Amino acid sequence: MVLQRRLDYGFNGYQVPVVPRASRSARGRESIRKKGKDNQVRAFEILAAVAGKLLQERESCALPNAASGADQHTIIKNTNWEQKDVGQRRMRLEPCDQGRCDKNTFAFAPGSQGHHENNSEMIRFAEKLATVNGKNACKSSPRKAVGDYTGYGESFGGKLEGVVERELEVEPQKIGSMINGSVPDTGCSKDPMKLDMKPSAVVSLDTCVKASLFNNRMNFGSFSRRQGNMKLVSRDDDENSSGCSQRDTMIQAYRPPLHIGDRRIRKLLASKYRRVASKLRDGGFYNTDGKRQPVYRNWKSCHTRHRSQRISSFKRRKLLDRSPVAISGQGFYSKGIYNSSDKGILGDNSGAARGASSSVSCQQAPPQSGDYNVKLSIKSFRVPELFIEIPATATVGSLKTTVMEAVTAILGDGLHVGILLQGKKVRDDSKTLRQTGISQVDKLRTLGFTLEPRHAQIPPPLCTEDPSFQLPGGTPQQLTRYSATSFPEPGASIVSLDPPVLNLGNCVDSDLDIVPSHTGISTDKTMSESRALVAVPAMSMEALTAVPFQQKSRCSEYSQRRIRRPFSVSEVEALVQAVEKLGTGRWRDVKLRAFDSARHRTYVDLKDKWKTLVHTAKISPQQRRGEPVPQELLDRVLAAHAYWSQQAVALQVNAGV
DNA sequence: GTTAGGG
DNA sequence: CCCTAAC
Numbered sequence: 001m002v003l004q005r006r007l008d009y010g011f012n013g014y015q016v017p018v019v020p021r022a023s024r025s026a027r028g029r030e031s032i033r034k035k036g037k038d039n040q041v042r043a044f045e046i047l048a049a050v051a052g053k054l055l056q057e058r059e060s061c062a063l064p065n066a067a068s069g070a071d072q073h074t075i076i077k078n079t080n081w082e083q084k085d086v087g088q089r090r091m092r093l094e095p096c097d098q099g100r101c102d103k104n105t106f107a108f109a110p111g112s113q114g115h116h117e118n119n120s121e122m123i124r125f126a127e128k129l130a131t132v133n134g135k136n137a138c139k140s141s142p143r144k145a146v147g148d149y150t151g152y153g154e155s156f157g158g159k160l161e162g163v164v165e166r167e168l169e170v171e172p173q174k175i176g177s178m179i180n181g182s183v184p185d186t187g188c189s190k191d192p193m194k195l196d197m198k199p200s201a202v203v204s205l206d207t208c209v210k211a212s213l214f215n216n217r218m219n220f221g222s223f224s225r226r227q228g229n230m231k232l233v234s235r236d237d238d239e240n241s242s243g244c245s246q247r248d249t250m251i252q253a254y255r256p257p258l259h260i261g262d263r264r265i266r267k268l269l270a271s272k273y274r275r276v277a278s279k280l281r282d283g284g285f286y287n288t289d290g291k292r293q294p295v296y297r298n299w300k301s302c303h304t305r306h307r308s309q310r311i312s313s314f315k316r317r318k319l320l321d322r323s324p325v326a327i328s329g330q331g332f333y334s335k336g337i338y339n340s341s342d343k344g345i346l347g348d349n350s351g352a353a354r355g356a357s358s359s360v361s362c363q364q365a366p367p368q369s370g371d372y373n374v375k376l377s378i379k380s381f382r383v384p385e386l387f388i389e390i391p392a393t394a395t396v397g398s399l400k401t402t403v404m405e406a407v408t409a410i411l412g413d414g415l416h417v418g419i420l421l422q423g424k425k426v427r428d429d430s431k432t433l434r435q436t437g438i439s440q441v442d443k444l445r446t447l448g449f450t451l452e453p454r455h456a457q458i459p460p461p462l463c464t465e466d467p468s469f470q471l472p473g474g475t476p477q478q479l480t481r482y483s484a485t486s487f488p489e490p491g492a493s494i495v496s497l498d499p500p501v502l503n504l505g506n507c508v509d510s511d512l513d514i515v516p517s518h519t520g521i522s523t524d525k526t527m528s529e530s531r532a533l534v535a536v537p538a539m540s541m542e543a544l545t546a547v548p549f550q551q552k553s554r555c556s557e558y559s560q561r562r563i564r565r566p567f568s569v570s571e572v573e574a575l576v577q578a579v580e581k582l583g584t585g586r587w588r589d590v591k592l593r594a595f596d597s598a599r600h601r602t603y604v605d606l607k608d609k610w611k612t613l614v615h616t617a618k619i620s621p622q623q624r625r626g627e628p629v630p631q632e633l634l635d636r637v638l639a640a641h642a643y644w645s646q647q648a649v650a651l652q653v654n655a656g657v
Numbered sequence: 658g659t660t661a662g663g664g
Numbered sequence: 665c666c667c668t669a670a671c
Contacts, residue, residue, distance in 0.1 A: 561665070563665090564665065585660070585661085604659090604661095604665085607661075608662095611662085
């Protein structure tokens with residue numbers, strides 16, 4: 001298996017359109033990129049963000065009656081960082097703001113107090129969070145946060161702390177590995193059962209960031225970890241406007257040159273925006289109701305042709321804000337809920353995983369107990385799928401780094417937790433679980449959590465695309481991509497999973513690009529089995545290049561250039577054939593005729609390709625690059641070009657006469 | 658929404 | 665492949 005690293009175009013900037021066309025060449029392209037942070041630093045941020053968020057939630061949901069809970073023992077089993085709470089000491093709980101508590105989504109009574117022997121560790125941890133995560137991770141003073149959560153050792157804060165602390169202590173370089181699951185499972189996963197009642201947040205490995213809630217009352221608990229399941233998937237999801245597949249939430253990450261690292265990723269992410277903007281402009285998005293949004297009209301009417309880059313960005317953001325799709329891109333959707341008796345996470349979770357970024361299992365005390373506690377376990381938070389392309393000669397270490405880069409790119413901006421119930425986003429943090437229905441068993445099954453960027457909270461949209469691709473020969477074939485239909489209906493394996501919820505998971509992958517997978521990149525069993533794989537004739541290796549995932553929600557300044565997808569010989573042939581018949585200048589017809597099913601090929605693409613083909617045909621073979629096009633085809637190109645050019649001239653002459 | 662063409 | 669102008 002030799003995977004070529006895709007080298008995308010060199011520039012990702014915007015054109016500054018203020019210069020008159022005549023002097024277009026003078027216009028510069030301004031790269032939009034943020035100063036890149038070191039990957040390691042970002043890894044910390046990610047961890048801190050997750051942990052901080054949980055802490056924050058935890059903090060804000062502390063209840064006064066928490067202290068009344070049964071005495072709980074907090075045991076944090078961790079190879080590197082272990083704390084055992086023998087229950088000898090009990091932290092004094094800080095008075096809780098009842099009002100605030102009631103408002104908090106997570107305001108379930110933690111019940112008992114837990115504590116950690118090593119309080120200083122906790123403080124340190126909290127401080128780290130505050131520092132590393134900066135602004136939001138831990139708004140309250142570190143000490144306070146620690147106090148709160150230590151007070152409720154039972155709730156997720158405790159474990160979370162432990163895990164995160166440990167991870168933060170790890171060498172930065174290791175974080176990547178940890179995230180991709182390569183690090184020895186020394187953490188909480190080692191002894192999941194003991195994690196019960198210990199809050200934990202773990203960014204784990206394989207393509208998922210998992211934070212699980214394990215609890216007896218409402219704890220963020222053990223972190224389930226799946227090993228060795230990193231998905232290296234290729235798929236095409238260029239067009240998402242059509243249909244919607246209920247498949248796994250995944251993000252494909254373009255794999256940037258290692259040395260470029262973070263910066264590269266940011267650039268890629270940046271292009272995403274452009275792409276989304278483009279889509280908005282070109283056709284609009286569908287909202288969650290499947291209705292097309294008249295975005296373009298607004299866009300056009302509001303903005304004239306003179307757009308500066310700044311303005312463009314602003315508009316894009318604005319448009320994106322309206323688009324569920326765009327927003328969703330930012331986040332990591334979690335959804336997938338299923339009533340689990342908690343067995344094999346992987347197996348049982350298959351359903352949830354398919355479109356959910358988080359799977360939740362729930363339990364509930366007997367209804368009769370009016371004051372029961374809600375128990376739920378978030379099995380995992382899925383990070384959108386990553387698509388990685390890396391040379392077979394690359395080292396394992398570089399693979400880890402690559403994955404890390406992808407993950408950090410996704411998680412880079414901090415997260416916050418969103419809650420979905422029956423497909424709807426629960427926005428009112430002030431409501432109690434009971435009021436929102438979260439405490440009801442049946443609804444619990446439709447409860448989902450999402451990890452999303454702090455700034456975006458719009459529900460993800462659904463989207464997918466037609467998996468089939470019409471090859472030049474006219475024979476419909478399926479490119480290696482995930483077929484929407486290849487994924488079992490969510491409902492099939494997920495109990496009580498409401499459609500709306502499912503939609504969440506789709507957002508991310510809806511924007512993915514098609515990528516021939518005949519290289520067997522995918523290691524994900526489920527995925528590979530479910531997807532239709534078709535060998536694409538003459539498909540160049542380049543086509544396999546990593547596909548930047550369309551992260552629906554990305555940091556504002558970023559947008560993504562479309563993936564470069566070299567035309568295969570068969571495509572060229574189809575193009576030539578169509579042009580021979582239809583002539584140049586009728587690209588829409590050419591598209592309809594020969595590439596109707598190739599969603600990633602727009603008529604503009606075809607036009608461009610023809611342009612390059614003509615150029616290619618005119619230059620010497622030595623000067624040509626990329627996959628060689630048969631001379632015969634090039635000859636036809638020249639012939640057709642000459643013919644139609646002549647026709648055009650003739651037409652003009654006739655018209656003139 | 659298409660087409661043409663520079664980048 | 666992007667972007668814009670011009671239709």
